[in-house]
Amino acid sequence: MINTPPPSRVRSRRASGSAAAPSRWLRIGLPVVLALVWLVVMGGGGSSFSQLSKVASNDQSQHLPASAEATQVRELQASFRDSDLVPAVLVFQRDGGLESADSDAIAETVASLADLDGVAADAISPVIPSEDGEAAEVFVPLDSSVKVSDTVELIRAQFAATDSSGALPAGLNAWVTGPAGLSADIVGAFSGIDGLLLLVALAAVFVILVAVYRSPLLPLIVLATSMFALIGAVSVVVALAKAELVLLSGQTQGILLILVVGAATDYSLLFVARYREALRDHERRWDAMWAALRGSFEPILASGGTVIAALMILLLSDLNSNRAMGPVAAIGIVFAMLAALTLLPVLMLAAGRVAFWPRRPAFGSAHPAQGAVEGAKGVWPAIARLVSRRPRAVWVTSVLLLAVASLGMLQLKADGVSQNEFVLGESQARDGQAVLGEHFPGGSGTPAVIVAPEAELDRVASTVLDARGVASVSVLSADSPSGSLRFTADGLQSVGAPGSPIPDPTVVEGDVMIEATLEDAGDSAEAEQVIRELRAGFAADGLHGEVLIGGTTAIALDSNDAAIHDRTLVIPLVLGAILVILMLLLRSVVAPVLLVGSVVLSYFAALGVSALVFNGVFGFAGADPSVPLFGFVFLVALGIDYNIFLMTRVREESLVHGAREGVLRGLTSTGGVITSAGLVLAATFAALGVLPVLFLAQISFIVAFGVLLDTFLVRSLLVPALAYDIGRRIWWPSRLGRLGHGGPAGEALVGSSTDRGIPSR
Known part of the structure; x- marks a missing residue:
């Protein structure tokens, strides 16, 4: 770690003029080159x-790994159908029963949909x-080669137009x-992600x-x-x-925007704090900029590297x-670090002390956050005392x-939620699904799709038909x-005229496709249990790998x-990676273990409080299993950032002033900047709550x-407090941990009561 010399020494060197002035090219050419590079990036x-x-996709089926059973069925479906169609279900309802005029209006409305772009007219049921x-219900397959959300909006607009013209009876x-x-509703929920969220x-x-x-x-x-x-x-x-x-995906897109803004601002605040200190010690802006860069480079690099390491471990995920x-998020962190370590120093060099106007730090003035804690005024000296x-x-x-706060984790329901709960607030699809479930089998429009050998058709179809929770079974022909x-x-049985011959099922490479309409909604926990039982039954019959089950329910099940x-898998690996990075950074074993433990405990507390808020205040039905994972990755990795900012400064101060005094000085020196950084990061993640998406709302709060x-x-x-109580042993096994101090002031205290672990009074 690069140690910043005491301010008195720096000022004396500058006053004597012993420091060599940098070349003109370095002072002017380097900042200009860096500014031009970032202007090219901007342009x-x-x-x-x-x-x-x-380029974002919110299709849940695309998020599954290739090995998932539902993914294999999805790929096989293309072989059974000429085009890749996405079913829309039109639901019509009247309290007290449909009237004869309603039937004519429904038929007329459905017929008008055939001319809409994206509607597979020949496949309308x-x-x-x-x-x-x-x-009444109508199945309207939509061509996925045309943006599905646009087609759905056209259909909904058609309903509104016919309603205003009187085609749909009152x-x-x-x-x-x-x-x-x-x-379409999910796309609508993410519609403000580029504008409203960022603003x-x-x-x-x-x-x-x-x-x-x-x-x-x-701030600008x-x-x-x-x-x-x-x-x-x-x-x-x-x-x-x-x-x-x-x-x-839309979720990744939203987190990328927030993460980059929050992280870049945090790293910038650390550099700005160092630069403001350096302006008091150095008369020339160039010298102050380099001093600030030396003091902030290591903690920013370590903090960003910790987050990147945690994020890259997500590559081991199945989903x-x-x-x-x-x-995606790691790329955001890389650019946040680059901007804070290259662009920001150029901008601050150009602005100099004017950047802090009207409270400009004067050369030679005292550091308000440094010096002895006893007798000092302010919040952070008081906390240090x-x-x-x-x-x-x-x-x-x-x-x-x-x-105590962690006990709320017992109330966390993170085993998956219905897709209909994904969108918060108004959702026509959710309302329509509720009406559909009142009058039809809940799985109408979202059947389970089963691919089986032709020779096993009767056996498989009979098993599915007899299964609990299955309303009807059909075979593609x-x-x-x-x-x-x-x-x-x-x-x-054919739906054609009585006595007409029954067509043969469609056979592709020896397989047939069976569709099972479930009694419960396709994305409900009850429907998922039906799929689990069917898969277990086929495996017990020796058909594992031969009979594959996919469809909406299987996709949700395999995703969970x-x-x-x-x-x-990921959480233990992230903890291990962060622990190793901290050990290398702090040259210690004890301090990293305690830091990681404190952040993990903080994560448990945040998750516990969040569970109580989700259940008791917001009334959420549950949470996606990925919510605790992403909450952990971001909270632990970003929470460690603040401990890195603190402990690197504590170590720096301890080398000069001793272990316990170093803790107090490090706390007072970093208190303001870390608190500001925490407020900024909390505010940026809270901004995710403006999007009506359950996953983002929960991640936002956690x-x-x-x-x-x-x-x-x-x-x-x-x-x-923990570092102060442990004393120099927190830096074990480094030399600082063995001797307690690294500088003249510290050496004078070796062997004292403070060094032996007795708190100073």
């Missing part, structure tokens, strides 16, 4: 923002009335639901920076750095997505969406508070007028199973609350 990547949503006579309600309707995040950061620095120029410089970093990251991600090297999050006087009471109380054959206890697998917990409790009280 080349500016157009990428408009393409970000276009007949109108199917419900048994209670109050509703009292007759209509919805577009099914996989296509849900896909809210930047506005929150700007307000916090103005409040912290009370300067009109500095920091935000400009964040925006340059974001544009660079987006341009690379869009290029990779176009080349199909990464899978970009494609989890795997894609790793490199509390830590020094009652260290054990402070850290024990902090641990107990976190442990291209020669049937309806496109399929109904399977009953008496065998295959893959997410749980990823959570179990990370924002967890960051605040890390900032105000773990980093401010728990870690400093």
Whole structure:
């Protein structure tokens, strides 16, 4: 680690004029070159923002690994059908029963859909009335080569137009639901991701920076750095997505925007704090900039490297969406670090002391956050005195508070939710699905798709038909007028005229395709249990690998199973990677173990409080299994950032002033900047809550609350008090841990009561 000499020494060297002035090329040429490079990045990547949503896919089936059974069935489906169709389900309903005029209006409305772009007109089903006579459904397959959400909007607009013209009688309600309707609602939920989300995040950061620095120029410089970093990251991600090297979803897109802005701002705040200190010690801006860069380079690099290591471990995930999050978010962190270490120093060099106007740091002025803690005024010296006087009471109380909050984890329901719960607020697809479930089997429009050998057709179809939770079974037949054959206890039946010959099922490479309509909604827990039981039954019959089950329910089931697998695999690996990085950075074993333990405990507390809020305040039905995983990756990796900022400064101060005094000085020196960084990061993640998406809303709360917990409790009280109580042994086995001190001031204290572990009073 590069040690910054005491301010008095720096000023004396500058005053004597012993420091050699850098060359003109270095002072002018290097900043100009760096500025030009970032201007090229800005110019080349500016157009990428408009393409970000276009290259994103929210199709859950694409997030599954190739080995998943549902993925294999999805690929086989293309062999049985001429085109890749996505079903939309039209639901019509009238309280008290459909009237004769309703039937004519429904038929006329459905006929008008044949002319819409994206509608597979020749595959539209007949109108199917419900048994209670109050509703009717129509299956309208949509061509996926045309953007499905656009086609759904055209259909919904058609309903609105016919309704206003009187084609739909008063009292007759209509919805577009099914996989296509849900896909359109998800796209609509993400529609504000490029504009509203970014605007809210930047506005929150700007307000916090103005409040912290009370300067009109500095917040603009920091935000400009964040925006340059974001544009660079987006341009690379869009290029990779176009080349199909990464899978970009709306969730990944939202997290990328927030993560880059938050991380770049945090790293910038650390450099700015060092630069403000250096301006008091150095008369020349160039010298101050280099001093700030030397002091911030290692912690920024270590902090960013820790987050990148944690994110890249996601590449070991089974779920494609989890795997894609790793490199996409890591690219964002890389650009955040590059901008903070190259662009920001250039901007601050150009602005100099003016950046801090009207509170410009004068050369030779005292450091308000440095010096002896006793007698100093301010919040952080007061906290440091509390830590020094009652260290054990402070850290024990902090641990107990976190442990109590962690008990809420017992209430966390993270085993998956219905796709209909994915969108918060208004969702026509969710409302339509509810009506569909009242009058038809819940799985209408989202059947389980089973691929089986032709020779096993009767055996497999009979097993499926007899299974609990299955309403009906059909077999795909291209020669049937309806496109399929109904399977009953008496065998295959055609829907054609009585006595007409029964067409043969469609056979592709010796396999047939069976569709089973389930009694429960296709993405419900009950439907998933039916699929589990069917798979287990076929495996017991010796048909494992020969009979494959896919469809909407199987996709949700396989996605949840893959997410749980990823959570179990990734979390221990992330912890191990962070621990190794901290050991290398701090040259210690004890300190990294304690730091990781404190952040993990903080994560458990954040998850516990979040579970209580989700259940008791927001009334969420549950959470995706990936929510705890991403909450862990971001909270632990980003929470360690603040401990890195703190402990690198503590180590630096300890080398000069001794272990315990170093803790107090490090706490007072970094208190303001780390608190500001925590507020910024919490605000940026909280901005995710403006999007009506369950996953993002939950991640938003978990990370924002967890960051605040890390900032105000773990980093401010728990870690400093624990480090102070342990004393020099926290740096074991490094030389600092053995001797306690590295500088003249410290050597004078070797063997004292402070060094032996007795708290100073």
